[in-house]
Every structure is written in structure tokens, then in C-alpha cells.
Amino acid sequence: MSVPRARLLDLMRAQCELFSTTFNPEGIRTGNKILRQRLKGPALASYYPRRITTFREFQKAFQSLQLEIEDEDELDRLEHIAASSKEEANKGK
DSSP: OOOOHHHHHHHHHHHHHHHTOOOOTTOOOOOHHHHTSOOSHHHHHHHSOOOOOOHHHHHHHTGGGTOOOOOHHHHHHHHHHHHHSOOOOOOOO
């Protein structure tokens, strides 16, 4: 003695309403498994340490005091760029 499909679908629908699950009689992929998981963003964000203030931000914050502070890293970077730039070669006069 077999139960009609419509009756089984009604039973499944009532079961899903009772247990707060998604009614999906065709069994198609809906992504509910992924959507029910906890978000990973806050855990990933707390993994990395907080960003510290950079030298440029420090200079910008105290720009009104007109302090003459030299950023050694920036000066080294500019010096390296100037040294590695291609200049005209000597012709050997």
C-alpha cells in the first residue's frame, strides 16, 4: 500500500514549517548549508594585528606645528630611485 506523492509532500511541508527548515522537494541546490554557517569576516579581521600609525599620517596630523621632521625611509627610497635611474652614458672624451 503506497502513499500518494501529494500526501508525502504535504507531510514534508508541515515538517519543514514545524522544524524551521527549508522546504525543497526537488532537492535542488540552494546554498542553505553555506548561508547557515557563521560569518568568517570578524574572525579573519581579528586575526591580523591593528594597523599602527605611519610616519606620513603622523606628519599630516602635526602639520600645523610646522615641524621639520625627515622621514629616513622615504629619503632612502628617493635616493635609491635617483641612483637606479638611467642617466646618459659618458662618451669618453
